[in-house]
Amino acid sequence: MNAPNQSGWKPGTPVQDHNAMSGPDTVTGNRALMLEEPLLFEIGQTDTTGVDLPEPAGGPNRLGGMDRSEAIGLPGLSEPETVRHYTRLSRQNYGIDLGFFPLGSCTMKHNPRLNEKVARMPGFADVHPLQPVDTVRGALEVVNELANWLIDLTGMHGVAMSPKAGAHGELCGILCIRAALEARGDARKVVLVPESAHGTNPATAAFAGYEVEDIPATSEGRVDLEALKARLGPDVAAVMITNPNTCGLFERDMKAISDAVHAAGGFVYCDGANFNAIVGKVRPGDLGVDAMHINLHKTFSTPHGGGGPGSGPVVLSEALAPFGPLPYVVRTDDGSVQLVEEENAAEFRHTEAFGRMTAFHGQMGMFTRALTYILSHGADGLKQVAEDAVLNANYLLRSLDDLLDAPFGPSGPCMHEALFSDEGFAQDISTLDLAKGLIDEGYHPMTMYFPLVVHGAMLIEPTETESKAALDQFVSALRSVAERARAGDESLKTAPHYAPRRRLDETLAARKPVLAYQEPVAPSGQPTMSEQGGR
Ligand SMILES: *Cc1c(COP(=O)(O)O)cnc(C)c1O
Numbered sequence: 001m002n003a004p005n006q007s008g009w010k011p012g013t014p015v016q017d018h019n020a021m022s023g024p025d026t027v028t029g030n031r032a033l034m035l036e037e038p039l040l041f042e043i044g045q046t047d048t049t050g051v052d053l054p055e056p057a058g059g060p061n062r063l064g065g066m067d068r069s070e071a072i073g074l075p076g077l078s079e080p081e082t083v084r085h086y087t088r089l090s091r092q093n094y095g096i097d098l099g100f101f102p103l104g105s106c107t108m109k110h111n112p113r114l115n116e117k118v119a120r121m122p123g124f125a126d127v128h129p130l131q132p133v134d135t136v137r138g139a140l141e142v143v144n145e146l147a148n149w150l151i152d153l154t155g156m157h158g159v160a161m162s163p164k165a166g167a168h169g170e171l172c173g174i175l176c177i178r179a180a181l182e183a184r185g186d187a188r189k190v191v192l193v194p195e196s197a198h199g200t201n202p203a204t205a206a207f208a209g210y211e212v213e214d215i216p217a218t219s220e221g222r223v224d225l226e227a228l229k230a231r232l233g234p235d236v237a238a239v240m241i242t243n244p245n246t247c248g249l250f251e252r253d254m255k256a257i258s259d260a261v262h263a264a265g266g267f268v269y270c271d272g273a274n275f276n277a278i279v280g281k282v283r284p285g286d287l288g289v290d291a292m293h294i295n296l297h298k299t300f301s302t303p304h305g306g307g308g309p310g311s312g313p314v315v316l317s318e319a320l321a322p323f324g325p326l327p328y329v330v331r332t333d334d335g336s337v338q339l340v341e342e343e344n345a346a347e348f349r350h351t352e353a354f355g356r357m358t359a360f361h362g363q364m365g366m367f368t369r370a371l372t373y374i375l376s377h378g379a380d381g382l383k384q385v386a387e388d389a390v391l392n393a394n395y396l397l398r399s400l401d402d403l404l405d406a407p408f409g410p411s412g413p414c415m416h417e418a419l420f421s422d423e424g425f426a427q428d429i430s431t432l433d434l435a436k437g438l439i440d441e442g443y444h445p446m447t448m449y450f451p452l453v454v455h456g457a458m459l460i461e462p463t464e465t466e467s468k469a470a471l472d473q474f475v476s477a478l479r480s481v482a483e484r485a486r487a488g489d490e491s492l493k494t495a496p497h498y499a500p501r502r503r504l505d506e507t508l509a510a511r512k513p514v515l516a517y518q519e520p521v522a523p524s525g526q527p528t529m530s531e532q533g534g535r
Helices: 079-091 113-119 137-154 166-183 200-207 225-231 254-263 364-400 431-440 468-487 490-494 506-511 529-533
Strands: 158-160 190-194 211-215 236-242 267-271 291-293 314-316 328-331 337-340 418-420 458-460
Touching: 113 364, 137 158, 137 314, 137 328, 137 337, 137 364, 158 166, 158 328, 166 200, 166 236, 166 267, 166 291, 166 314, 190 200, 200 211, 200 236, 211 225, 225 254, 236 254, 254 267, 364 418, 364 458, 364 468, 431 458, 431 468, 431 490, 468 490
Parallel strands: 190 211, 190 236, 236 267, 267 291
Antiparallel strands: 158 314, 291 314, 328 337, 418 458
């Protein structure tokens, strides 16, 4: 890839004679160290094998009639072929260990190596959820200590540790709210969600059986308090508000919103995906929040997506804590950490739990990483993290807002992410074209077309760990692509030009994914499957 990180690089200086991808065609399709890689099925033969064990001889058949009736059809490869296949594929992937990741609504893109070291300690890595409690005291101590940090940092009353992602945490929080309402015989049916909300919010409310209604935003990109107050009433179960919100702005009226919702008998769900921007500075409990999920992969440095499972503990107010799911951990009077489950819930006076979110206790490997991160920073360090995240985002906002339209820029600083629109681009150039141009510059694109309240949205979120030099280099690349977008540079419409694959039909891929290998039956002259997917 064209990763522009040479020493001596100066902002704004285009790198000359560096375009190794634009030479003559090669026999192999490789471009120097960027190697082509077909599918496993296209390299391996189903009648070859990577092992040479003898066929098992005779003996009684213990398969009970479940013997395979036909060949399994997997391609056979030698060990080096297999290793090379996956290593080559990995080189076509972009990740946080390669370069800057401006994705918004993702928060931190930083996985400290210390986390990995601690999570791999056998005492944590090798525990099994069905082990007797007496043999996993240390692991329970970790869960309990992390739970206490989360409660302290948010100023809340309790926490459900078991949800396994932000969206799962939302469901947990809304189910707590539903249980609390049912316990008082109140059959409220509506959940209010702002227009700028992440899609998971309305999906969660609908999944839990509520009708979803939009709350309008002000021209400043925040919840319209008066419109919200006007809609509150005896049918409103809850509002779900993201703070800081997905326009990258702090909802300044949060306390007034909570007071109004509580006065109308409803509950306040806060989507805490953006907690990274305020951790150590603001305690959502002080703002009247009843339930909030914390994405450990967004605020406490555990890996995102394919890098590892998510984890979405939900902090709960005093009013909701009694309804939190089982199991959970508590420290008892004798100093030990106990596991509260169905069998002993009465003993701990926790009889109103709405049920369970998961079979076991949550993502142990993520708890270990998050606690390692928290302890390595301490409370003061976490506050510094929030300040640096906000500083970095504002540096990007002000380095770009003369060239890219920042709809909410004029109303003041942003939080941890900066939002731009496609206003000012030449007529036929879109946000997608700009994003593809950024790939040619060696950057993963920012979040696009979200939030929906801004046309052609580009949501850019650096990470607090990025240096000023890294931000400057990104600004320089993005400014250059933005200038081309404004000038109507046609070459943007066919970008990326230097990636291993050019423009793919992403909609077709999402709508009709080909998930199982099909033997190509193309008549001669037709492209094979690998050619169709390629350039
Ligand atoms: C990421 C995100 C979610 C969903 O979290 P997952 O852990 O991906 O399930 C919800 N709301 C907002 C604002 C987010 O950014």
